Amino acid sequence: MLQNYFKVALRNILKYKFFSAINILGMTIGITACLLIILYIADEISYDKFHSRAERIYQVGLHGKISGQDIRTASTCPPMASTLVAEIPEVEAATRISPYWGKPSVKYNGKAFTEEKVIFADSNFFQFFSFKLLDGDIATALKEPNTVVVTEATAKKYFGNEQAMGKLLVIGNDNRSYKVTGIAANTPGNSHFSFNMLISASSNEGLKSTVWLNNYLYSYFLLRENAHVEQVNEKFKFLVEKYVGPEAERFMGISLKQMRSQGGEYGYYSTKLTDIHLHSTSKDDIEAGGNVMYIYFFAAIGLFIIVIACINFMNLSTARSAGRAKEVGLRKTLGSLRGQMVGQFLAESTVYSFAAVIFALVACYFLLPHFNLLSGKQLGMATLVSPLFISGLVTLVIIVGLVAGSYPAFYLTSFNAVEVLKGKVRAGMKSKGVRSFLVVFQFALSIFLIIFTLVVYQQIQYMQEKNMGIDKSNVLILQNTGRLGVNKEAFRNALAQQSGVTKLSYTNNTFPGVNSTTVFKEAGSEQDHIMGIYYADYDHMDVMKFEMKEGRYFSKEFPSDSMGIILNEAAAKEFGYQNPVGEEILYKDNGTTERLKVVGVVKNFNFESFKSQVRPLSIRLRKNENNLLIRYEGSAQSLISTIERLWRDNSSNEPFEYTFLDQEFDQLFRVEQRMGTIFSIFSALAIFIASLGLFALAAFTSEQRTKEIGIRKAMGATVFSLTVLLSREFTKLVLIAFVPAALTGWFISNHWLSGFVYRIEVSPWIIVLSGVTAVLIAWITVCYQSIKAAIANPVHSLRYE
Template identity: 35%
Template sequence: MIRNYLKIAWRNLLKNKTFGAINLFGLVTGLTTCLLIFLYVNDELSYDRYHEKADRIYRIDNELKFAGNYFDLAVGPPQMGQVFKASFPEIENYTRLRWKGTVLLKKDGQVRPVDRVAYADSTLFNIFDFKFLSGNPATALNEPNALVLNETQALKFFNSTNIVGQSFVTDRKTYKITGVIEDMPKQSHFDFDVFVPMADDEDSKATTWLSQNYNTYIAVRKDANLAVLQSKMFKLNHEKLALELKAVINQTLEDMLKSGGAANISLMPLTDIHLKSNKIGELNGNGNPDNVYIFSVIGFLILLLASFNYTNLSTAVATNRAKEVGMRKVMGSTKLSIVAQFLSESLALSFIALFVSYALLFVLLPSFNELANKSLSFQQILQPRLILSSLLLMLVLSLFSGAYPAFFISSFVPSQVLKGKISKGFKSGWFRNSLVVFQFSITIILLVGTIIIYRQLAFIKQKDLGYNREQLLTLHNIGSLGDKAVSFKDELLNISGVEAASMSGFLPVNFNRSSNTFLNNPTGSLEGSVSMQNWTIDEDYIPTLGIKLLKGRNFSKAFSTDTTAVILNEVAAKKFGGDAILGQKIYTLNGIENKEMISYTVIGIVKNFNFSSLREEVTPLSFLYGKDRGSITLKVSSQNLPGLISQIESKWKARIPEQALNYSFMDEDFNRQYESDRKTGKIATSFSALAILIASLGLLGLVLYAVELRTKEIGIRKVLGASIQNVYALLTREFLVLVIVAMVVAFPAAYYLMQRWLKDFAYRIDIEWWVFVAAGVFTISIALLTVSFQAIKAATMNPVKSLKSE
């Protein structure tokens, strides 16, 4: 029987090629989109789950609040892990990580920068599972100046992974390679190329509890009670802070808490970090949980749209199969067997669609990886979990999309069907109209969302940030020049096309940051203190970046006292009382452990500028005068950039011939900060196009159904004198009403959803009325294009053909 069902299904598919092709295209589009999103979501949810102890690893996070300052931190004091492990038997082990920055490794006379380098405790490989290709994980980070490389770096430098015992020599020290690990999986919340021993970091030996610089992870025992452990950690943390606050600033913890302060400890599960953590001190750019939710919903909705298309189109061709159903019933077929026949057709079409979708996955995966900034592999397409999910999805889809047509068609009354009549219930189009309204509502929401995303990105690109990022060329790794850095900067100013130059590693578009707490009194009281970014710059920094000086003056070589001077931005100045702070002193500790206060005189106030993401408000910032050899920023003319860069490279090679010049343009560095948002915009555009296409197919199905149902009516109207325009208006009017209803439903929903998305940005656009008008006009245009062909075809049909007796 099943074989017979499938044979009839195949014959009907061949007989109705147009409807079959449209149905197949819709289902393939929906399934392919859904499977791609499944791969994306599965990848996002799999971060850090490859570690054997993943369910027992936690990061210790800190929340601090005092004197109006608030910090939600992914880092903690240097000795926190060691103290907690020694105090609480529930903790099996701990390890720490800290960014080291760029290391210049020298091999065969060539110096190459390695950017992703971290200090790590020797217990790193006891807690996290990284496969060693050579070396001993138990001892790899025990020795000072040891180096553990990943496979990519080992092959780049040595063309081999069997290199334990080899050395790198730099200007400062010699590193000995003690291990090579496989490249870390992309599904990790940190991704380093090189690890060096934590013992090499002098700051890691500090016993202070007020310094927050280390990502600390603990592995708890299987029988540990987390609530009890966290409570004990909270208590000990308060005890440590209380002792240090009293010793350093002569303030008790109780006083700080009574004044609205807070000092909280929390345990962040390792597997939650990627999607649920966005704190100060993260080791990588974590994912956005909103994207996971949004893409999941969109994938489901697109699949739903495709399913609705099948329902609409199956209903549209029902009249062509009415006599078939009538004859089957007369010959003794039961309603159940007819339902089974139509469901088997749906199942067969879904199976073909799934097969085609899998073929498309292999074709589209590279493009999708580029679009979504992923590295999904072909092996992931063939994983049993995805295949089983796909088969289940196909079964549910075929039942869902085929159920209504199957039960609807099987309900035809044989006597009426064989007389050429169809039951009155067939004229009731509320269900099919509801499907079209739903389809176009989703389409309009996606259209509005796409427009707003691109407008926000354009706003970011064009916004006045308070500094000039155009025509600024940044030269990196200037520390390699040592004491020659200043003379190199002066030499660059002699090149035609270089208008200004500044040397500082602190830039609005990189992640080099340093914070400090300044006090308005020398007593150490936290009352009136301000925690802020604290950047070291030279006298050329402000004019080179085009930052506006509002009050006072810039740093100058002419003033020897500027080594103890400070320039504040508007936010910082306001916290200290506004313009009145100009010429006054503010204070900071010269190291927490020696408790010495240093005073700085405020000599200037600069206009606020966005030195972080536009998702965040401008926060307090201070400039100190000094030498920071992180990078040199050049203001250049655009007349002959290739020639200018060539001259700069020539002067660099004259000083460091073994090291390539590493440079970037500041506007490109700025744009990279919003790469994920641009990817989201592109994905939204793609989804919108698919939704429009699928919704148009659904509308086409309803048009075909209406024309089929009203063929005789159209013929009679034409005989009675109706013009082509009259018939066209008759057929298009009701569909335009459906689109207008969809707009009424979609506009409030789109407004609400995009307001939520925009809330992530501290600086954002307003959602204007014309966005909805544009989306509505575009949707109506698409609907008219879809309807017009069939409406005109029906309107120009010879009435003799439509009125002849059957």
């Protein structure tokens, strides 16, 4: 029986080649897009699940609140991990990781590189996490000072085919040697942090600190079996009272009780390891996480595309129902049961679905490298050939086959055999209610996708072009100029003489962001205020091109500026100053209190993400920091060649690396850019599939009305009037689809934009443009078939049938 079903299904597919090709093409595109989306989502939700004890590992976060500023950060203090193990029974083990400050130079055998992703790690790192150590002992690889574990790719980079174990690498500006004691497998792409090198924590004196208010590293703990994380969270309060309280009073001059009476807070919380990538509420994690909202968006668009492809099949099947009605009547007359005929139609749609899945798998294989470039991932086909996925794919074939073939199967088999054979069903079958509803649904989805895609595009353009309060263009950044040693100033002076270089500024800050956030007090007040702070020289304002609102910037004419401070508008508001210039602020640094005088207020500029308000920021004067900002004019490429030559003249085999300020800021919304590009492509595919179905439906309608067209043309109807006649019905359907799509698009777009403090408004013109675009797409799609039918010779039309 089944063999007969599929044999007849194959004959019908071959009989109606045009409509079969449309169906298979639409479903292939839809399933291909869906497979790519599934791969993307599967990777996103798999983060950190490769760790054998992932369900019991948690990251410690710090929650603070001072002067109304709420802070949730993943940064914690050096003594946190050991204290958790010693004083909380529910904690089985703990470990720490601390990124190397900046990008250190690494040298071996005459080769020098600036290395990224270098991390200090505790000795139990490989026992705690499930990163693979290919060579070395997991218990001792990071135990001794001045030891380093490198990844397989990093070992290849420095040592080629040589044996890496036991070799010495010179790391950092202090030219300290580290012995290679382990080779780790390359970090999996679905880890919330990655590394190229791990340096033993015992090599870093700072990690031996016992200060609880010094938060700059990441702490993780392993929960004991049968214990509950809520028990640990509750005992965090005890640690705060025992350790943080005395330090707050000693260093900040305020007790926790006083802090809380002022509306402040200080405490810790836990984030499950597998939640860090998509569900973390912490800022400042070691690497940028994902966004669970985008998972929902991509899942929705994948579902939309499959639904649109299924609708195409259902539309064409119901449109061709008149031609298949006699087949149903004859089958019933010859004794076929309705269930058997339902099985026949479902088998036919399943054959379409199966063929589309095969083509989709092939297309996915060839498109995956391009999709990886777009998404910034390293997805592989291995997921698609796993037993779990294959079983899911078989389920998808069956579901798509059933959904796509359900309506034709039950609709066509419901006719009375006698009436079908008498030809009475044809008139009744002209009812287009269901088909019209499906077309409306298709184009409602398409218009919604157009609206949302335009909103995403405009928001990204807005973020790229918005006046941030600084001029980020034509600024080149050289980090770690301290590598030049005694030649650092000679290099700067030589660079200042080059044509095209307009201004130079040393700073300790790495933009975007601010490297340090700390507590200040207004002189004569016990109220704490939290601000970001960085150091820069006299020419910093000329390089960044921010504007002063009040007062002045640092000047060589005022020696007292060494004890001066610049605030931004948000900081002046934080302190409640009406006339900030001349006010005094207390700043505690390394146990000593400095009294700083406000010399100026700079207008707010965006130094962080567009998703948050500009927060209080201060700048202090320091002339000789490590990061050099170079404002230039003219060709960047020729300037880079000049800078590299001067660097080589003043360095002894130090790596030369640079970035551009605008590129660094663009990284802040790189995720949104990628999401927008992928969303645009998938939206275009969804619209194309909908248009494909409309094209086939218009072709079928024209075919059904061939005789009518011939008569109208013989009676004097013009090509234009016939085209309007045939297109009018589809245009009405698209206009009907516009209303629900516009409302949904406006609501979803505003919900997405609510995640940005600095955002566009959804313009009515975006909604109108989307509707006009959909109507134009429908007209172009339908008009081809309409004009083709209208210009046909009426003699042939009237001889039809």
